[in-house]
Amino acid sequence: MAQSPEEQALIARFSKTYGKLTGSEAMLDIERQVCGCDYGCTSWTTRDETTDIIKMLGLGAGTAFLEIGSGAGWPGLYLAKISGADTTLIDLPFEGLLAAKRRAETDGQTETCHIAQADAAALPFKDGGFDAIYHSDVLCCLIEKQAVLGECRRVIGDGGKMVFSVILITPGLSDADYKLAAPGGPVFIETTVPYPTMLDRAGWNIIEHADQTAAYHDTFAKMFDLEKANAEELEKVHGRDETAQLFTRRQATLDALEKSFLRREFYSVVPAG
Numbered sequence: 169m170a171q172s173p174e175e176q177a178l179i180a181r182f183s184k185t186y187g188k189l190t191g192s193e194a195m196l197d198i199e200r201q202v203c204g205c206d207y208g209c210t211s212w213t214t215r216d217e218t219t220d221i222i223k224m225l226g227l228g229a230g231t232a233f234l235e236i237g238s239g240a241g242w243p244g245l246y247l248a249k250i251s252g253a254d255t256t257l258i259d260l261p262f263e264g265l266l267a268a269k270r271r272a273e274t275d276g277q278t279e280t281c282h283i284a285q286a287d288a289a290a291l292p293f294k295d296g297g298f299d300a301i302y303h304s305d306v307l308c309c310l311i312e313k314q315a316v317l318g319e320c321r322r323v324i325g326d327g328g329k330m331v332f333s334v335i336l337i338t339p340g341l342s343d344a345d346y347k348l349a350a351p352g353g354p355v356f357i358e359t360t361v362p363y364p365t366m367l368d369r370a371g372w373n374i375i376e377h378a379d380q381t382a383a384y385h386d387t388f389a390k391m392f393d394l395e396k397a398n399a400e401e402l403e404k405v406h407g408r409d410e411t412a413q414l415f416t417r418r419q420a421t422l423d424a425l426e427k428s429f430l431r432r433e434f435y436s437v438v439p440a441g
């Protein structure tokens with residue numbers, strides 16, 4: 169599926185970011201302290217959450233597991249390591265895929281983990297081939313949300329399950345509050361169709377829908393505090409201008425979170441009858 173120039177620009181930015189995060193011990197150290205991992209993660213999934221994800225998806229040896237928007241391998245490679253699932257990771261930014269490949273090699277996972285460059289809105293897989301799918305704050309980073317949910321539905325087998333997190337603008341805000349919320353969220357956070365409606369249209373039944381905003385708020389605030397405390401290191405990695413821009417975006421997110429204008433939600437869904 170053709171991507172808009174804005175989406176292509178975002179993928180290019182992600183690619184640079186994965187290269188920078190995985191190439192800096194200081195950034196990986198912040199990630200360890202905040203999310204409990206050191207893969208160069210850009211979502212807000214923490215190591216604590218992975219225990220629930222493994223349980224919810226029933227991951228284990230022999231499970232055909234797909235992570236879409238897998239970045240530099242978090243949390244897909246980690247979930248694979250802990251559960252033994254036969255894992256496929258897909259994303260678009262080249263530097264992220266390269267970092268994931270290197271990590272799979274270092275951790276001895278190349279036999280069970282397959283990494284490919286692919287668009288989640290046009291998955292290069294046969295129908296019904298996966299038992300479990302996960303994605304971490306991915307739908308808020310792309311425009312074709314409905315197409316991606318449809319593709320996930322196409323490639324999941326009978327009896328399969330999908331779990332995902334997503335950041336969204338709190339429904340029902342006034343126009344003025346909405347204008348403050350949107351710049352605080354991921355680039356493609358906006359959607360006119362609620363996620364439950366999109367899921368229904370794509371042929372998914374919701375079995376669990378949980379609000380993770382409080383945990384997201386804590387994780388986010390901890391990350392921002394550590395980044396500010398290590399501003400010099402960030403400037404070495406990202407440069408002075410990019411660090412200033414990052415801090416401006418972080419402040420907008422924090423402001424929106426503190427006013428309850430943003431949410432992070434978890435969905436666990438199964439194919440509809």
Ligand SMILES: C[S@@+](CC[C@H](N)C(=O)[O-])C[C@H]1O[C@@H](n2cnc3c(N)ncnc32)[C@H](O)[C@@H]1O
Nearest residue numbers: 209210211237238239242259287288305306310
């Ligand atoms: C918030 S990041 C999460 C990355 C990783 N899973 C992590 O937790 O660090 C969202 C990811 O979605 C990916 N993404 C955006 N549009 C995509 C698309 N059309 N197909 C596949 N991945 C996409 C981005 O490249 C990015 O790596």
